Structures are given as structure tokens and as C-alpha cells.
Amino acid sequence: MSFATPSITLTHEGALAMLTAAVAKATQMGQPQCIVIVDASGVTMAELRMTGAKFLSLKSARAKAETAASIRAPSNAIPEPVQPLIGLATQGHVTGLPGGLPIMLDGICVGGIGVGSGSGDQDIEVAKAALDAIGAT
């Protein structure tokens, strides 16, 4: 039995690099986005609302980021039939909306990124660009 286990954590340099890459991709797509990055416990590391993005998408982007970090998988991996019930039971923190991806470094989940304001596909594309920027998968 062990009281502690080794891990790694995302730095703010990593979070800023992700934010910058996300903005670049969203700008290139012509779709302003809200971007939220959380750590492995779901606590905010970085956040940006782009000019022209829907301000309430900050809330859904946060739920997407939290969900992906919690389940260590894309937010839309939540099975469709249970999405409303799990959403309710977690006060909206768990969402099945697309646009949330876990941040995996060396096989360890160091957090999650959530993107919202575009279509689901656009949100995912921006999140992926952010992961690419730091060599995460």
C-alpha cells in the first residue's frame, strides 16, 4: 500500500501555449471561440473568450473541459441515453456536448480543454490544435 503516487502536472506555459494555438486555429476558421483549460482535478488553469464568441459558451466550454478531465476521454464519449441524467445529477458539470478533450501527456491525464461557440466539429478542431501545440494526444 502506498500513500503517494508519481504524476505530472501541466504548467502555465503549457496552458498559455494551448490558448495561443486555439486562438490561432479559431481565427483561421473565422469562428470566435470560448476556451477553458482545467487541471486533472477540474480546476481552472486558463480561460479565454474571443471577441464575437457567445458569452454563455464559456459555461459550456467549462463543462466540456471538466468532463474530459474527469472521464479522461472526449466529452462526447458520454453515452447519449444517460447524458441528460448525468448532467442533472452533476448540476451540469458533466456534459456530452462535443468539444471537450482530455490533455494526455506521457499517458497521464493532466487536465482537459473545452471549446465552445462554434459547431461541434469546429470546437473539436480547435481543441485538437491546442493539444498539438504541446505535443499532447
Place this chain on the structure above:
Amino acid sequence: MSFATPSITLTHEGALAMLTAAVAKATQMGQPQCIVIVDASGVTMAELRMTGAKFLSLKSARAKAETAASIRAPSNAIPEPVQPLIGLATQGHVTGLPGGLPIMLDGICVGGIGVGSGSGDQDIEVAKAALDAIGAT
């Protein structure tokens, strides 16, 4: 007319024994879990998030425990058609998700246990192991 009525309450020794049994069962299953135990008023008695469990499952496990204690029946006894409306009207405190069981001692409901992070069947199995540990049904 009587101004008071005899009752029994779960002790923290009982709650700890439940927690320990739940962890043992979850470990044996290879599925880390979040476990929440509440009293007959729905107030937290004990809580544990196992290493590797989804952190947002603490929230759904709490709702399951509260629901089971409130209705004195398994959380998934909430009739399916009304689950969304009751969930909304209670800000997510009532959930129909499986994994919440009432803690019945001598026919009296002394609280509820909620388990989350596994499949519904796994959650229920872990909750049952916790009840067994204190001779509850």
C-alpha cells in the same frame, strides 16, 4: 399526540466500516469509485474519492445517496418518465441514476449510500458490499 419518536442513527464507526468495505469491493473489481454516505437528512457522513475515479462522479454519487435516503429506496426506483422533471425541480439532488441505496437498520432508514464512477451494475454492487458490512439491508 406525541412530541417525539424513538429513532436510531448511523454512527461514524458504521460509516467508516461501509467506506472500507466499499473500497475493498471496488479494488477487487478493479474499478475505482467515488463513495458518499449521508444521514437520514441527506447530510454528509463520509465520502471518499478513490485514486483513478472520475472526480465529477463525487457529485453524482452524492445525488444518488441523497435520493436513496430521501425516498428510502434505491435511486433508480424514481420512475423513468419523471426523472428529468424531478431532477430539474431539485437542482439535481434527486436522480434516477443507479448506484444509490438506502441504509436500512432494523427497518429504519438511517441514511443513504451513493456510488459512482463505474457502470450502474458496478456502482450498485459496491453499495451493496457496504451495506453488508454493517448488516444493513
Place this chain on the structure above:
Amino acid sequence: MSFATPSITLTHEGALAMLTAAVAKATQMGQPQCIVIVDASGVTMAELRMTGAKFLSLKSARAKAETAASIRAPSNAIPEPVQPLIGLATQGHVTGLPGGLPIMLDGICVGGIGVGSGSGDQDIEVAKAALDAIGAT
């Protein structure tokens, strides 16, 4: 009588430039910080928690940013005797803690920045560095 009035709003490019300058100053000072930037309505534009910063300072940094944007003055301009009462009446949104500055461009308040995790003086210095980066006063 006029139904609308011209205004200016901070762009996300501005918010990102502020964040970057704040991080550079905090790094130079050797004091990791939490930085929150809100618009003229107090809604989040950007946010960053630096590695090693106190995670709860995200909350106080937010209150500082909101306060500065709301009163269009430094957060510690709130008169000391009324700070507790105003804090209570606004559920903590108004704070007299130092480290919140309004973002004034061309004499118009376009938002606020709040910095927390260092001493009051350090927080203010980092906030000022962020304003300088976009020519705000």
C-alpha cells in the same frame, strides 16, 4: 434623448497581450500569480493560474477585477469602513483588497484586471504591467 451611445470594447487580442505581460512581470518578480480579466460588465475575458500560485487566489483575483470594472477605479479605493458590509451585500463580488485595476482606454472603462497570490504591492505591480502592455491607464 438618444437610444444608444458609442463605446469601445477590449478585444481578446488585448486581453491576451495583458495576460502575457502579467505573466512576464510575475515571472521576473519570482511570484506566481492568478490573473483575471473581465469586460465592462464584469464577465470573464481571460484568466490564468500560474504554476505555484495559490489556487484560491483565482477567486479573490476575480473579485478584484469585477470590483475595479464596476467602480472604474482601483479595488482598494472602496472606503475601508464599508468594505465588510459591501462585501457581504454583494456575496464577495465587491472587495477592497488591493490588486484590482480598471482598464481605461481613451478615457473609457473597458473592463478590469485582478491579480492575486502575491503581496498587495506585487499584485498591483503585475496589474500595472498588464495595463502598460496595451497602453491603458
Place this chain on the structure above:
Amino acid sequence: MSFATPSITLTHEGALAMLTAAVAKATQMGQPQCIVIVDASGVTMAELRMTGAKFLSLKSARAKAETAASIRAPSNAIPEPVQPLIGLATQGHVTGLPGGLPIMLDGICVGGIGVGSGSGDQDIEVAKAALDAIGAT
């Protein structure tokens, strides 16, 4: 510039060992306690309300645990003059009440423990017994 940094995290075995030691010490003192253990981001790992403890002390114990984890120091290290203002600005999450201690393993802060329901000295003594149980300082 590095995107990730090595760390360690407390396991649930560690959290349970802390809980058990805290209960033993509180029992020996004859003062039932509420005990909350959070991770390095302030998210709940374990929680117990002992029979006879004040139920609202669960809330203050949580604030103590969060504060200690956030500042990586005892909760009562918050300077007395700023305690009310910081408490307000963080909606009560930061508290200067005694009974919160950081959990330091190998020089790394892996979380915080908060104890409440006794006197300040009793709370601290129980928290220390929990740290001792896992060789934390």
C-alpha cells in the same frame, strides 16, 4: 520552457489512513470532529463527520483544508487583519481559522486537511495525528 512538471499525488489509501488516525486521536481526546481532506487543487478526497460533531463544522473544516492546500501552510497563517476581507472575496473558501494543515510529502504539497468541531488546539492536534499517520509533515 516546459509544458509539464513532475509531481506526486496522495492516494486514497493515504487519505483513508489519515481519516482513521484522525478519528483515533479525536476519540482519545473525547472530542468528536469533522475531517476533510482535499487534493492539491482543493478537490475532496475524503471526508468524515463523527457522531456528535457539529454538522456545520463540515463547512469550516472544508474551508480550512482548502486554505491550507492553497497557501501550502497552516490555515491560521493567513494574517489576522486581512482574514475577513479575504474570506469575503473568496466566498468563505479562505479562512484564518486554526485546524487546516497542508499535506507535505517529500517537500511537495499534495493537499490539505481541515478539522473542525473542537477548540482550535484540538483541531490542530487531530490534523497533526493524521499527517503523522502517513509520514507527512
